[in-house]
Amino acid sequence: MVEYELLIDGDGREGEATLSVTNPATGESLGSVAKGTREQAREAIAAAARTKDEWASAAPSERTAALTTVADELEAVAGDLAYLLAEETGKPLATAEGEVGEAIAQFRFYAGVTDKVRGDTVPTPDHRFNYTKRVPYGVTAHIVPWNYPLLLGTRSIAAALATGNTLVVKPPSQAPLATMWVCELLVEATPAGVVNVVPGSGSEVGDELASNADVDAITFTGSVGVGQHVLSAAAEHITPVDVELGGKAPAIVLDDADVENAARGVVQGIFSNNGQNCVATSRLVVHESLHDELVSRILEKTERITLGPGTDPETDMGPVITDSALEEMLAYVEGATAEGATVIAGGKRPDDPALEDGHYLEPTIIDGVTNDMTVACEEIFGPVLSIITVDSTAEAIEVANDSRFALAASLWTDRLEATQLADDLDHGLVAVNSFPVSMPQSPWGGNKESGIGREGGLEGVEAFTTVNSVVVEFDEMEDPYL
Structure with missing residues (x-):
């Protein structure tokens, strides 16, 4: 059993209660974390505010050393950390291992950025000198999602620390344990008060982080509804x-x-991480001439997917995070058939007795979907693929853009003008002949209702700094009232 306290101003604190964490594959308890209160969130913010000037003025080499230390320590425990992550989220062990590796890479990337946060000089008349400085916001709040807590959490955490900000982190209530492990290492590697961690409810801790006047910048990953509340x-x-x-x-x-290449990418794009992926390729927009062959290959690959606990090395797809989430997915499938679509694979709980204690949904494929159906319009956040058939490239682009979401898209083509077609797609990330992927050096973020701003890469520096402009006048001022 794993247990964690709150981490405020360098010390562990008890909460008013505890948040129990269970394995979604078995229902077994994994441990607990202290549940913070609104007042404890305020204490964490105050600690971060007290140390923000000290950390902002720290030598870049000090921030580099802290991030590098954490990366080294994570490498030493990577296997155990990945196993815990697979246990609490249900994701396959290989996916968890990749996520831990990505977190390490992000710490190393931003460790190399600390002494490269630069301003600029601005052309002016000879009697003036104008330069800009990128400066940290100060206290930053990080509300971490449960589906990729290390990948998405450390992306913002590492960038914020590298640029001289202090932190208050709210781990996800459904899967906080791996995040707490990483944050403990961060607390040990930085001065007291620089990193503070307060698990708790969104309505209390999350709301305090979003509304407190002493928080200077906020980063949030999650649903549109909660995002609107944070904004x-x-x-x-x-x-x-x-x-x-x-x-x-x-x-x-x-x-x-290339039909075979596309089939591989589509299957991995929708069913990886148990379908719980903000960039899951949940709408397959296929030209009618390739529909039958492509669907046949996708079905053949889907049939080979092995369901099971994330910690089993043989598992290809694990459970979804909660039973209530599973019930919502089943309702979406039922609604799709009511609107005239056809379920051609999955669509129900598996009948394997060995899986009856987990929140499992068979990998699901629905054909005959039109872009106005509910299953094509709303984010299901699970292993459900909707197939939409088009008869031209122009229609494919139109359908792809006809959504209130615009986080990512993938484009499968051998056309030389692939980059021109990518320009026509109104999505924050476009992958050509690949499913959408994350890299530490690459920016990440969406358009429309998929978000505001970009994190990752050097854009992560911009996300956690603001620009101050300094103008120096060399000539004496004229007396304006002569």
């Missing part, structure tokens, strides 16, 4: 917010695409 709460104090919200990524397969 609304932050508006009272005009607090900058970087949000990554929902997705309904199209996988566009044009008539000249």
Whole structure:
């Protein structure tokens, strides 16, 4: 059993209660974390505010050393950390291992950025000198999602620390344990008060982080509804917010695409991480000339998927995070058939007795979907693929863009003008002949209702700094009232 306290101003603190964490594959208890209160969130914010000037003025080499130390320590425990992550989220062990590796890579990337946060000089008349400085916001709040807590959490945490900000982190209530492990290492590697961690409810801890006047910037990844609440709460104090919200990524397969390559990418794009992926390619937009062959290959690959606990090395797809989430997914499938679509694979709980204690949904494929159906419009956040057939490239682009979400898209084609077609897609990330992927050096974020701002890469520096402009006048001022 794993147990964690709150981490405030360098010390462990008890909460008013505890949050129990269970394995979604078995229902067994894994441990607990202290549940913080609104007042404890305020204490964490105060600690971060007290140390923000000290950390902002620390030598870049000091921040580099802290991030590098954490990366080294994570490498030493990577296997155990990945196993815990697979236990609490249900994701396959290989996916968890990849996520831990990505977190380590992000710490190393931003460790190399600390002494490269630069301003600029601005052309002016000879009697003036104008330069700019990138400076940290100060206290940053990080509300971490449960589906990729290490990948998405450390992306913002590492960038914020590298640029001289202090932190208050709210781990996800459904799966906080791996995040707490990483944050303990961060607390040990930085001065007291620089990193503070307060698990707790969104209505209490999350709301305090979003509305507190002493929080200088906020980053949130999650649903559109909660994101709207965070933006609304932050508006009272005009607090900058970087949000990554929902997705309904199209996988566009044009008539000249390599069918086998596309089938591999579509299957992995929708069923990886148990379908619980903000960039899951949940809408397959396929040219009618390739529909039958592509669907046949996708079905053949889907049938080979092994369901099971994430910690089993043989598992390809694990359970979804909660039973209530599973019930919502089943309702979406039922609604799709009511609207005239056809379930051609999955669509129900598996009948394997060995899986009856977990929140499992068979990998599901629905054909005959039109882009106005509910299953094509709303983010299901599970292993459900909707197939939409088109008769031209122009229609494919139109369908792909016809969504309130615009986080990511994939485009499968051998056309030389692939980059031109990518320009026509109104999505924050476009992958050509691949499903959408994350890299530490690459920016990440969405358009429309999928979010505001970009994290990752050097854009992560911009996300956690603001620009101050300094103008130096060399000539004496004229007396204006002579």
